[in-house]
Amino acid sequence: MNNTLSTTDPRTKLISSKLKKEAYKADALIEVLHTAQNIYGYLPIPVLAYISKSLHLPPSRVYATVSFYHFFSLKPKGEHTCLVCTGTACYVKGAQQILEKIEQVFHLKPGETSKDNKLGIQVARCVGACGLAPVVVLDDEVQGNIVSEEFTQTMKEKMGLL
Amino acid sequence: MNTIHVNINNIEIPTTADKTILDVCREHKIDIPTMCHLKGLSDVGACRLCIVEIEGMNKLQSACTTKVADHMIIQTNTDRIKKYRRITTELFFAERNHVCSVCVANGKCELQNLGYQVEMDHVRYPFLFPQCEVDTSHPWYVMDHNRCIMCTRCVRVCQEVEGAHNWDVMNRGHAVRIISDFNTPWGESTTCTSCGKCLHACPTGAIWPKAIVQGQLEKKPEIIEELIEKRKMHDGF
Ligand code: SF4
Ligand code: FES
Numbered sequence: 452m453n454n455t456l457s458t459t460d461p462r463t464k465l466i467s468s469k470l471k472k473e474a475y476k477a478d479a480l481i482e483v484l485h486t487a488q489n490i491y492g493y494l495p496i497p498v499l500a501y502i503s504k505s506l507h508l509p510p511s512r513v514y515a516t517v518s519f520y521h522f523f524s525l526k527p528k529g530e531h532t533c534l535v536c537t538g539t540a541c542y543v544k545g546a547q548q549i550l551e552k553i554e555q556v557f558h559l560k561p562g563e564t565s566k567d568n569k570l571g572i573q574v575a576r577c578v579g580a581c582g583l584a585p586v587v588v589l590d591d592e593v594q595g596n597i598v599s600e601e602f603t604q605t606m607k608e609k610m611g612l613l
Numbered sequence: 614m615n616t617i618h619v620n621i622n623n624i625e626i627p628t629t630a631d632k633t634i635l636d637v638c639r640e641h642k643i644d645i646p647t648m649c650h651l652k653g654l655s656d657v658g659a660c661r662l663c664i665v666e667i668e669g670m671n672k673l674q675s676a677c678t679t680k681v682a683d684h685m686i687i688q689t690n691t692d693r694i695k696k697y698r699r700i701t702t703e704l705f706f707a708e709r710n711h712v713c714s715v716c717v718a719n720g721k722c723e724l725q726n727l728g729y730q731v732e733m734d735h736v737r738y739p740f741l742f743p744q745c746e747v748d749t750s751h752p753w754y755v756m757d758h759n760r761c762i763m764c765t766r767c768v769r770v771c772q773e774v775e776g777a778h779n780w781d782v783m784n785r786g787h788a789v790r791i792i793s794d795f796n797t798p799w800g801e802s803t804t805c806t807s808c809g810k811c812l813h814a815c816p817t818g819a820i821w822p823k824a825i826v827q828g829q830l831e832k833k834p835e836i837i838e839e840l841i842e843k844r845k846m847h848d849g850f
Contacts, residue, residue: 496795499795500795509772509778509779509781509794509804510794510795510797510803510804511778511779511780511781511792511793511794511795511804512778512781513795514781514783514792514794514795514796515781515782515783515792518783518784518796519783519784519785
């Protein structure tokens with residue numbers, strides 16, 4: 452695996468200046484990961500390797516931290532993101548059916564991103580809009596009272612597939 | 614250090630306040646089953662097998678992480694404790710895929726022994742049958758996640774004694790797994806020194822040397838403590 456980052460890539464510079472700002476302190480790991488995810492949209496392994504070296508943290512500790520927090524993603528999130536709320540209210544109102552329908556239509560399970568990187572499916576525990584249950588956040592836009600049949604159509608429209 | 618007195622199972626025991634309840638019990642041959650505790654390593658209180666009742670406290674406490682205090686009254690084998698130990702043991706077996714009859718650790722496994730000890734004749738919980746990998750990429754050792762109980766003894770021995778920190782824990786809930794490096798195959802790890810300490814620390818047949826078959830595993834968990842002792846000896850020179 453090629454674990455080195457290109458030194459001419461401006462994104463590498465952004466990360467190294469963040470590391471410098473945090474004085475390479477090991478306890479700044481989460482801060483640095485936040486920055487990296489904002490820059491890359493997700494956390495590629497070479498970036499994690501770079502961070503682990505710079506902060507003198509074991510690779511497995513960095514990976515453990517990344518995989519523990521749902522906020523961090525090890526895979527590209529996709530051009531369009533569809534986040535299905537599986538909090539209690541949405542669960543009761545049929546979040547599972549929405550996920551099943553999405554899987555039927557797009558062949559994607561939660562956490563997966565389509566091969567062409569167009570669509571990523573995520574789940575979250577309660578986005579705080581229980582009154583609108585079941586809720587899906589499509590490209591940062593909250594959609595309430597979802598009916599799964601119609602919704603996959605809406606998704607296709609949004610993605611410019613229709 | 615000043616002598617204090619604790620009462621364990623109605624026996625008065627003089628001791629010192631720097632010890633855990635488990636230390637004191639082990640010194641006095643009072644049996645407490647443990648799984649995540651390994652002498653010489655830090656304690657994390659993860660397995661919940663060493664739970665004891667302390668008078669004046671409603672919640673059960675883990676003996677490995679609770680220090681003794683003067684006049685503490687402790688019970689280590691009440692019906693309530695036995696009930697919870699049995700539940701915990703059953704959950705261990707239900708969580709992954711443990712098939713003793715074909716395991717390298719058969720007859721020498723701490724988990725298997727625990728099953729006998731708590732008289733587990735059946736498991737009352739549905740088995741989860743998770744999909745687990747068997748990592749055979751290391752030239753000498755195998756990591757079989759089917760048999761792992763997530764005690765993290767391998768993680769701690771690698772970090773605290775060997776100093777390599779090859780292992781850690783990824784994800785959470787049912788998805789937790791022991792990983793090396795960036796969830797890299799063990800054989801491709803850049804931090805593993807192939808020292809084999811994790812193999813001796815592991816209570817089950819999850820980590821074992823290649824080229825042995827069913828029931829042949831020989832583990833020496835006590836070498837971990839011996840190593841630490843010997844190092845202290847050399848430090849004195
Ligand atoms: S591999 Fe063995 S030592 Fe490591 S966490 Fe699993 S059971 Fe414990
Ligand atoms: S030995 Fe105390 S919690 Fe595992």
